[in-house]
Amino acid sequence: MVKNETYLIEGMNCASCAAHIEESLKQVDNLSDVNVNLATSKLTLSRGDGIDRTEVEKIVEKLGYKLTYISSIEERTFILEGMSCATCAKNIEDTISSLDGTEKAIVNFATEKMVVKFDKEKLSVAEIERKVEEAGYKARLEIDDLVDDQAEKKQQEIDGIWKRFIYSAIFTVPALYIAMAEMVGLPTLESLSPMGNPKLFSTVQFILVLPVLYFGRKFFSVGIRAIFRRKPNMDSLVALGAGAAFLYSVYSTVLVYLGDEHAAMNLYYESAAVILTLITLGKYFEGVSKSRTTNAISKLVGLVPKTANLIIDGEEHVVAVDEISTGDILLVRPGEKVPLDGVVIEGRSTVDESMLTGESIPVEKEINSKVVGASINKTGVFKMKVTKVGKDTTLSQIIKLVEDAQNSKAPIAKLVDKISGVFVPIVIVLALIAGILWYFVGDASWSFSLKIIIAVLVIACPCALGLATPTAIMVGTGKGAEHGILIKSSEALQLAKEVDTVVFDKTGTLTEGKISVTDIVTFNDLKEEVLLQLAASVEYLSEHPLGLAIVDEAKNRNLDLLEVKDFSSLTGLGISSTVDGKSVLIGNEKLMLENNIVTKDSVEKAEKYASEGKTPLFIAVDSELAGIIAVADQIKASSLETVEKLHSLGLEVVMLTGDNKKTAEVIAEQLSIDKVVSEVLPEDKANEIKKLQAQGKKVAMVGDGINDAPALVQAEVGIAVGTGTDVAIDAADIVLMKPDLNSVVNAIVLSKKTITNIKENLFWAFFYNVIGIPFAMGVFYIFGGPLLNPMLAGAAMSFSSISVVLNALRLKRVKLN
Numbered sequence: 014m015v016k017n018e019t020y021l022i023e024g025m026n027c028a029s030c031a032a033h034i035e036e037s038l039k040q041v042d043n044l045s046d047v048n049v050n051l052a053t054s055k056l057t058l059s060r061g062d063g064i065d066r067t068e069v070e071k072i073v074e075k076l077g078y079k080l081t082y083i084s085s086i087e088e089r090t091f092i093l094e095g096m097s098c099a100t101c102a103k104n105i106e107d108t109i110s111s112l113d114g115t116e117k118a119i120v121n122f123a124t125e126k127m128v129v130k131f132d133k134e135k136l137s138v139a140e141i142e143r144k145v146e147e148a149g150y151k152a153r154l155e156i157d158d159l160v161d162d163q164a165e166k167k168q169q170e171i172d173g174i175w176k177r178f179i180y181s182a183i184f185t186v187p188a189l190y191i192a193m194a195e196m197v198g199l200p201t202l203e204s205l206s207p208m209g210n211p212k213l214f215s216t217v218q219f220i221l222v223l224p225v226l227y228f229g230r231k232f233f234s235v236g237i238r239a240i241f242r243r244k245p246n247m248d249s250l251v252a253l254g255a256g257a258a259f260l261y262s263v264y265s266t267v268l269v270y271l272g273d274e275h276a277a278m279n280l281y282y283e284s285a286a287v288i289l290t291l292i293t294l295g296k297y298f299e300g301v302s303k304s305r306t307t308n309a310i311s312k313l314v315g316l317v318p319k320t321a322n323l324i325i326d327g328e329e330h331v332v333a334v335d336e337i338s339t340g341d342i343l344l345v346r347p348g349e350k351v352p353l354d355g356v357v358i359e360g361r362s363t364v365d366e367s368m369l370t371g372e373s374i375p376v377e378k379e380i381n382s383k384v385v386g387a388s389i390n391k392t393g394v395f396k397m398k399v400t401k402v403g404k405d406t407t408l409s410q411i412i413k414l415v416e417d418a419q420n421s422k423a424p425i426a427k428l429v430d431k432i433s434g435v436f437v438p439i440v441i442v443l444a445l446i447a448g449i450l451w452y453f454v455g456d457a458s459w460s461f462s463l464k465i466i467i468a469v470l471v472i473a474c475p476c477a478l479g480l481a482t483p484t485a486i487m488v489g490t491g492k493g494a495e496h497g498i499l500i501k502s503s504e505a506l507q508l509a510k511e512v513d514t515v516v517f518d519k520t521g522t523l524t525e526g527k528i529s530v531t532d533i534v535t536f537n538d539l540k541e542e543v544l545l546q547l548a549a550s551v552e553y554l555s556e557h558p559l560g561l562a563i564v565d566e567a568k569n570r571n572l573d574l575l576e577v578k579d580f581s582s583l584t585g586l587g588i589s590s591t592v593d594g595k596s597v598l599i600g601n602e603k604l605m606l607e608n609n610i611v612t613k614d615s616v617e618k619a620e621k622y623a624s625e626g627k628t629p630l631f632i633a634v635d636s637e638l639a640g641i642i643a644v645a646d647q648i649k650a651s652s653l654e655t656v657e658k659l660h661s662l663g664l665e666v667v668m669l670t671g672d673n674k675k676t677a678e679v680i681a682e683q684l685s686i687d688k689v690v691s692e693v694l695p696e697d698k699a700n701e702i703k704k705l706q707a708q709g710k711k712v713a714m715v716g717d718g719i720n721d722a723p724a725l726v727q728a729e730v731g732i733a734v735g736t737g738t739d740v741a742i743d744a745a746d747i748v749l750m751k752p753d754l755n756s757v758v759n760a761i762v763l764s765k766k767t768i769t770n771i772k773e774n775l776f777w778a779f780f781y782n783v784i785g786i787p788f789a790m791g792v793f794y795i796f797g798g799p800l801l802n803p804m805l806a807g808a809a810m811s812f813s814s815i816s817v818v819l820n821a822l823r824l825k826r827v828k829l830n
Contacts, residue, residue: 015045015059015060015061016059016060017046017057017058017059017060017134018057018058018059018060018066018082018083018085019055019056019057019082019083019085020055020056020057020058020069020070020073020080020081020082020083021055021056021080021081021083022034022049022055022056022073022078022079022080023078023079023080023081033076034049034056034073034076034078035047035048035049037072037073037076038056038058038069038072038073041064041069041072042063042064043060043061043062043063043064044058044059044060044061044064044069045058045059045061046058046059055083056073056080066082070082085132085133085134086116086130086131086132086133087130087131087132087133088117088128088129088130088131089128089129089131089138089141089154089155090126090127090128090129090154090155090416091126091127091128091129091141091142091145091152091153091154091155092125092126092152092153092154092155093105093120093125093126093127093145093150093151093152094125094150094151094152094153095149095150095151095235096120096122096125096150097232097235097246097247097248097296097476098122098246098247098248098437098474098475098476098479099122099429099436099475099476099478099479099480100244100245100246100247100436100437100475100479101122101150101239101246101247101248102120102121102122102479103120104148104239104242104244104246105120105127105145105148105150105152106118106119106120106127108144108145108147108148109127109129109141109144109145112131112136112140112141112144113135113136114131114132114133114134114135114136115129115130115131115132115136116130116131116132117129117130118130121483122479122480122483123479123480123483123484123487124483124487126155127145127152129141138154142154148242148244149235149238149239149242168304170300171297171300171301171304174293174296174297174300175297177228177229177293178290178293178294178297180224180228181224181225181228181229181286181289181290181293182290184221184222184224184225184286185221185225185283185286185287185289185290187221188218188221188222188225188282188283188286189283189286189287191205191214191217191218191221191283192218192280192282192283193283195207205217207277207278207280208274208277211269211274211276211277212269212270214277214280215262215265215266215269215277215280215282216266218262218280218282218283219262219263219266219282221282221286222259222262222282222283222285222286225285225286225289225290226255226259226285226289228289228293229255229289229290229292229293231248232248232251232252232255232289232292233248233252233256235248235252236248236249236250236251236252236253237249237252240252240253245437245438245441246437246475247437247474247475247476249437249441250437250440250441250470250471250473251288251289251292251470251471253441253444253470254288254466254467254468254470254471254803254806254807255284255285255288255289255467255471256285257463257466257467257470258281258282258284258285258288258463258467258803259281259282259285261279261281261460261463262279262280262281262282262285265277265279265280266280279460281463281464281467281803283804284467284802284803284804287804287807288467288471288803288804288806288807289807291804291807291808291811292471292807292810292811294811295808295810295811295812295814295815296811298811298815299476299480299811299814299815299818316350316387316408317334317386317387317408318334318349318350318351318352318386318387319333319334320332320333320334320352321333321334321337321343321352321353322343322344322345322346322349323336323337323341323342323343324341324342324343324344324396329344334352334353337352337353337399337402338399338402339399339400339401339402340398340399341398341399342358342396342397342398342399343355343396343397343398343399344394344395344396345362345384345390345394345395345396345397346390346394347362347390347391347392347393347394348389348390348391349389349390350386350387350388350389350390351364351384351385351386351387351388351389351390351397352386352399353386353399353401353402353406354383354384354385354386354399354400354401354402354405354406354407355383355384355386355397355398355399355400355401356381356382356383356384356397356398356400357378357379357380357381357382357383357384357395357396357397358380358396358397358398359380359395359396360380360393360394360395360396361377361378361379361380361393361395362378362390362391362392362393362394362395363375363376363377363378363391363392363393364376364378364384364388364389364390364391365388365389365391366385366388375391375392378395383400384397385406385407385408386401386406386407386408387408411494411499411750414499414500414501414748415490415491415494415499417501417502424504424507425482425507425768425771425772425775426482426483426503429478429479429481429482429775432478436473436475436478437473437475440469440470440473440786441470443469443786443790444465444466444469444470444790445466447465447466447469447789447790447791448462448463448465448466448469449462451465451791455791464800464802464803465789465790465791467803467806468789468790468801468802468803468806469786469789469790469806471789471803471806471807471810472785472786472788472789472801472806472807472809472810473782473785473786473789473810474778474781474782474785474810474813474814476813476814477774477777477778477781477782477813477814477816477817478775478778478779478782480774480778480814480817480818480821481771481774481775481778481817482503482771482774482775484774484817484818484821484822485767485770485771485774485821485824486503486506486767486771487821488767488770488821488822488824488825489506489763489764489766489767489770489824490503490506492763492824492825492827492829493759493760493763496756496759496829497735497749497750497751497756498747498748498749498750498756498759498760498763499735499747499748499749499750500746500747500760500763500764501745501746501747501748502746504746505730505746505747506763506764506767506768507764507768508711508729508730508746508764509713509730509746509747509760509761509763509764509765510761510764510765510767510768511711511729512664512711512712512713512729512730512761513663513664513665513710513711514664514665514666514667514705514710514711514712514713515659515664515665515666515667515712515713515715515757515761516667516668516669516701516702516705516712516713516714516715516724516728517666517667517668517669517686517715517716517754518669518670518698518714518715518716518717518721518724519668519669519670519672519677519680520646520670520671520672521717521734522715522716522717522734522754523648523649523652523668523680523684523754524646524647524648524649524652524680525646525647525648525649526646526717527562527646527647528558528559528561528562528644528645528646529562529565529566529644529645529646529647530545530562530563530565530566530642530643530644531622531627531643531644531645531647532622532627532641532642532643533545533640533641533642533643534615534618534640534641535639535640536614536615536637536638536639536640537637537639539634539639539640541640542570542572544632544639544640544642545563545566545567545570545572545642546567546572546573546574546575547575547592547593547595547597547632547634547639548563548567548597548599548630548632548642549563549564549566549567549568549572549574550574550575550576550577550592551577551580551588551590551592551597551599552564552588552599553574553577554577554580554588554590555582555588559628559630559644560588560599562644563630563642563644575592575593576592576593577590577591577592578590578591578592579591583600583604585603586600586601586603586604586607587599587600587601587604587630587631588600595634595635596634596635596636597632597633597634598610598631598632598633599630599631599632599633600630600631601630601631602616602619602631604631605631605633605638608633608636609636610631610633610636610637610638611637611638612631612638614638615631615638615641618641619631619641622641622643623675624679625645625679626645626676626679626680626683627643627644627645628643628644628645629641629642629643630642630643630644648680648683648684649752649753649754651752651753651754651755652684652754653683653684653685654755655754655755655757655758656684656685656686657685658755658758659757659758659761660685662758662761662762664761665687665688665710666686666687666688667686667687667688667689667690667705668680668681668684668686668688668689668690668691669690669693669698669701669714669724670689670690670691670692670693671691671692671693671694672691672692674689674691674692676691677689677691677692678691696723698721698723698724699723699724699726699727701724702714702724702727702728703727706727706729711729712728712729712730713728713729713730713731713732713757713761714727714728714730714731714732715732715733715734715754715757716731716732716733716734717733717734721733721744722743722744723744725744725745725746726744730746730747731744731745731746731747732745732746732747732748732749732757732760733745733747733748733749734749734752734754735748735749735750735751735752747760755830758830759829759830762827762829763827763829766824766827767824770820770821770823770824773820774817774820774821777813777816777817777820778813778817781809781813785806785809785810785813788801789801789806
């Protein structure tokens with residue numbers, strides 16, 4: 014198979030460069046139509062199966078240039094209109110998936126969106142939209158600027174459904190009263206009774222039902238077209254059921270006019286009207302409920318500020334946020350939202366970042382502090398320099414992550430897709446079989462058999478199946494986003510439930526990731542501040558992490574650094590210098606012993622610090638031991654609580670670290686961690702995850718550094734602490750926007766609750782159809798049970814969809830720490 018490809022060339026500066034590359038590639042087998050464009054710095058060619066893309070890149074690299082492949086694969090999101098059930102979604106998905114150039118097509122019935130990954134050289138957006146329209150629906154490309162317009166349009170659609178219901182009810186109620194009054198003993202006019210005046214009785218009902226058919230015309234236009242395309246959906250079932258009731262009633266009305274007055278007893282006008290009206294009401298409630306599942310996205314979008322205070326030449330100008338560029342200076346007053354991501358360059362304040370992290374306590378901000386767009390300035394005034402705008406802002410990326418997760422499909426949804434694809438045709442066959450059996454085998458009247466057929470068609474509900482998975486995922490991921498837990502895909506959401514082992518990186522994850530002074534002990538009546546001042550003055554020149562902790566402690570105590578002379582770094586031992594005329598040594602016990610400094614009275618103290626996971630540094634002044642300063646990477650306040658909660662969930666907790674075994678074991682003991690894997694090189698972390706997986710364990714890896722990225726990818730679920738590096742965040746399946754490790758527990762709990770909710774939804778959807786369809790077929794009637802009226806079938810069908818959505822909304826009440 015020949016592939017047409019385009020590459021970007023770096024390093025070309027003349028026509029001879031272009032000719033050199035072109036001629037060299039033309040001589041390579043399986044490459045054809047080679048063309049180098051100097052003006053655009055692009056290479057186009059046709060590549061056969063006999064040569065790999067990397068080989069082409071290597072050939073050009075050997076010539077002294079760099080080649081970058083320009084992918085023609087594009088992923089776009091479309092907003093869909095006209096779907097009525099999961100079968101519609103499956104039909105659209107199958108239609109687009111079958112197109113040449115489509116790599117992936119996912120339709121989400123709940124969000125009414127379609128994500129298509131396609132080769133833009135083979136397929137265009139216009140072609141995708143046209144094919145969807147040919148299938149009987151509408152698709153339009155989603156544009157970021159139209160998010161508010163989209164929400165408004167959705168609300169208009171819901172309002173339109175409500176109006177259709179009201180108008181339908183105005184004509185349905187009198188039609189129902191006329192048809193049923195005499196039967197249930199309600200007062201009625203003799204002229205409108207079936208026996209008193211059968212012609213007027215049938216004619217009035219016929220007239221009343223016509224407006225209802227008009228208001229429900231969409232069921233017929235969409236449903237009948239779907240049947241002709243051999244892709245029947247929910248609208249098809251409604252159209253067949255209500256249509257059959259209406260047409261049979263028209264037939265009976267004709268018989269009445271031909272003299273058969275008893276035919277007036279076989280009218281089903283009211284059934285057709287009630288079915289259409291109740292299902293329209295059900296669609297309204299379903300729409301309202303579904304809109305509540307997307308509240309998380311709506312809330313996030315609503316957080317985006319519209320204007321900003323731009324400082325130009327010292328003057329303040331109120332401008333639209335869209336007009337702001339990186340590097341611009343903005344003024345933010347108390348009570349205002351931070352317009353965009355940036356860094357504070359003047360002033361100080363506290364900022365509420367709960368929209369980002371779920372943490373309600375305001376965060377202190379001073380010069381060089383980072384601020385995030387849409388967070389709320391609480392107390393002071395500050396100026397900030399903008400660092401990110403548009404799609405690059407933290408809020409925009411959060412919205413994108415949540416949308417991607419909601420538009421993705423969980424593995425559990427695959428079974429539902431398969432069932433949805435054959436559900437409606439099976440229901441139609443079952444309805445016909447039931448009607449035929451009752452007529453020929455059960456010796457029932459044609460009227461009775463028709464009633465059975467209509468009831469079966471109307472009670473079946475593919476909507477409940479289609480809504481079961483996506484609604485729960487939408488609410489679950491939205492709930493996570495509100496608490497600073499960003500779940501990148503529905504697959505990650507499902508896999509997190511299956512995790513039985515949680516692996517933590519130590520530094521920066523279980524610990525603060527910043528070494529600090531924990532203890533200071535002095536000898537010979539030396540004051541603590543004097544010892545710290547001497548040590549910090551020397552360590553200021555060392556740039557060693559342990560030394561920097563001592564320097565930071567001195568700065569926190571406002572101690573001035575002294576002049577240092579004769580500074581010398583002693584590999585594996587420590588450092589020596591002269592400070593204020595005094596000889597100062599700082600290092601380990603071995604350094605002290607080599608310089609004949611007595612340490613025996615301090616060894617017990619040093620060993621105590623070491624047993625607590627701290628590093629003791631001996632300080633000698635003028636050949637006498639002056640004191641010990643202990644430093645350590647402090648354990649996060651939330652680490653112990655997190656480990657305890659994971660244990661309560663029945664999960665094994667493992668710590669993975671490059672630290673020495675003794676230090677790692679001390680921290681593990683303090684946190685009650687089950688297993689410690691220490692002295693692991695960064696490149697071997699992923700292998701350690703593989704070893705756990707080889708034991709049959711389902712692993713979640715929690716990390717924050719670049720060296721954690723391979724392990725995050727290797728694990729079933731990678732969880733990145735959002736305060737970590739971009740590489741770790743990109744590699745992870747779940748991102749925690751705050752350093753509080755309780756979010757790890759929350760993510761797993763949310764996963765378990767969401768998947769349980771999905772299973773509940775699927776159970777009730779299947780249970781409803783498994784019980785409802787046989788009930789409508791008259792199976793229970795055979796054994797003396799009740800017979801299902803088509804009108805009640807319509808009501809039951811509407812309620813089934815609503816119940817699934819309402820059950821998904823229960824996830825909003827899940828309590829997270």
